[in-house]
Amino acid sequence: MTQLYYRPLVQSGPRPEGALPLTGGPLWFDRVEVLSRDGARFAPVTDLPEDWQRRLCRPRPALAGLSMDVPRVMGILNVTPDSFSDGGAHDAPEAAQAHVRAMIAAGADMIDVGGESTRPGAAEVAVADEIARTAPVIEAIAPLGCPVSIDTRKAEVGRAAAQAGAALINDVSGFAHDPALADVAATFGLPVCVMHMRATPADMHVDPHYDNALLEVYDELAARIDAVEAAGIPRARILADPGIGFAKTAQHNIEILNRLSLFHGLGCPILLGVSRKRFIGTIGGAAQARDRAPGSIAVALAGLAQGVQMLRVHDVAETVQAVRLWQAVQTGQIASQG
Template sequence: MTAFIPFRVSPRTDIPRPKNALPLAGSAHVWWRDESAAQNPVCRARIMAPRVILPSLPSDRPLVMGIVNVTPDSFSDGGTADTLHSALARTRALVDAGADILDIGGESTRPGASVVPLVDEIARTAPVIAAIRAAGITTPISIDTRKAAVAEAALHAGADIVNDVSALGWDPDLARVTAEAGAPICLMHAQGTPQTMQSDPRYGDVLLEVYDYLARRMDYAVSKGIHPERIITDPGIGFGKTVQHNLTLLQGLALLHSLGAPILLGASRKGFIGAISGVQKASARMPGSLAVALSAAAQGAQIIRVHDVAETVQALALWRALTTEEDGK
């Protein structure tokens, strides 16, 4: 088993940087300062090593993952891209807006959602991915699924990444499919299933419990043949968490860097944003989603998963300009 010792890092986005600040995950734009960790070579390696998602993607800035839900019932945009034509149109729009990755999902995992039959989920996702590739779109694609057969069909159609909200806990064969493909996989924390997760979520210490869970699932993935550098982590905002749980995770997000894996943050338009802002309509929560995205970027998250790609790309461009030191000062 890998010893994942949690240690806090303090990202620094203020200018000028402290003289003893060190780079976080290969990025020149977010920095950390932790004297005890800085003296530990294992800690230094986990914190400072670049997080390469795919060779074609940059590792010196947060990546924007655009959501393409080919479902009739997703919480925010269900039914807007549930045909081949509409899914391809949304994909083109997201690519034009600057998406670094496209996340294709054929099963809603919103609170209370039902399990989609395997054949239906494959029919929703694989043809869309094949059509994207046939259209000459080369943007990396993530398949958002818990099921091995869905992932296998998607990877065959042209997907590059597996995004599993169950962290390999739903379908035991998904680890084999991912390992054989050599694909990166995102392991997400969730308490319960979509049917039960929001009934009464409880934790002793949500940040440490999520950390420990992800550490265990990373070890499990490696034991099944998945290379450690192919693993991405996700704290699972909104998956079995109260508003306060979500806020605690977002405030302490940088702790997850000591796992030594890229962090994906998916909070776009979620219910806690509406609860805090008073905005009930999910599609109207873009401003709150941007606030969370910028906070995640400031803590060094490598991937921001969003519905509103153009707005997020623009906000991150300004954030980077404001937090990047000029050479030769």
């Protein structure tokens, strides 16, 4: 039997009669694209199966104290010497704290702390070294009032981060690298971000192949979310990340981004991380990662238009400004920033 997938064709503005709310928020849809391995067609929402309608429409609960009914910005703090974009810029404690304070002042809703580069070709970092890089920083910045997430694949790093005050665990391997990390999250009652990736950062970039990138990534991410849920983490505490740039070519990235709203069918808020990635430079003509903010913001806003709830970014001030303008245009109202 052919498996069918239902992608909402997301719209904004006043919701007409008969249209359905996307994840309980202000965006809506009255048509869907029905996808399969055999092709695609369009259909009215009256054709939606009940389980898909429930997953697409139900409101997303708050995560780490943040409501999911407005776009959220996660600021990146890499305390590493070798991250692809800003390696070595914030690995000293004083520089890390100063950068966090600047991101919070610029409007970041969450800070994501990483102590191991996951750029293509990166080598694995020893657990003790990763803890030494991340736990003291988390302990120092957690009292600043902005939720902190730990970007790690390892259970012991996650445990140390949780003890230091982390409010979310973000695993690029989808909790496949070290399944005990999901147990840590369940023990501490922390929400998680489950990302799609094949292989490891060291080799994920070597000739990635998909027959249908969109549907294969959806299925594989759904399987990882099911595994995390089985480990004791309710779906209400799970963010889903399609893993743009991880084991994907530029063409794969674009195919997924073009139909990104399909991932609402997972029943979780969507996190989108495209900031400064290689395909931004390839398509936008920006060889240096630091010059990719305009392209990163363009893709981020396209994601918001498909209902993405959280953006993971390097350029917080620029992204927050863009999001506020996007919201004003979409709603026709200027929101208070107080």
